[in-house]
Amino acid sequence: MLKVIAEDFIKADAVHIVLPFYRELVAATKREPLCIAYDLFVDQNDPGHFIFIEEWPDRAALAAHCATEHFTRLVPMIDQHKRKDAVYTLMDNALAKTTNSI
């Protein structure tokens, strides 16, 4: 199991532009057969700070997601409105009895 936090930082005046792109990206990603979880949140203290919380079976599934038509089309459209680079954190369950790094 691979847990991912992906954080986007969007210019304040472009939030209304990116929201439809995010909506399409989330809907299409949830239909990917290997997607376990893919939900988008927004920081209560920063309306341009968007946070994906994702779950994938492994890194290969994440790589396949990043190669989909919807990802490669929509993410560059979103990135046009970023105020700084995205931050990605790939994580394992911290309390698993055995290592599950993948």
Added chain:
Amino acid sequence: MLKVIAEDFIKADAVHIVLPFYRELVAATKREPLCIAYDLFVDQNDPGHFIFIEEWPDRAALAAHCATEHFTRLVPMIDQHKRKDAVYTLMDNALAKTTNSI
């Protein structure tokens, strides 16, 4: 619904000390009646970077969690081994049709 990311930064040589405290904290918190989700992950690139992904019905439930016996006892024991202050991000669903800020 309130989503929370709580990030702890623990000294590398103290990870083995805090893990039992985290294990007890997660088990006890999952038994809180208002806890929807409370899971602990670790950054694949930083074994001292621990990330809670939490879900609560509202801020009052989060405040009640922070006042429990297990929280007020275990968090200071964990914090003794921090290398820098924790970071908390409180979030709303970004794609909800109506505002759900609480």
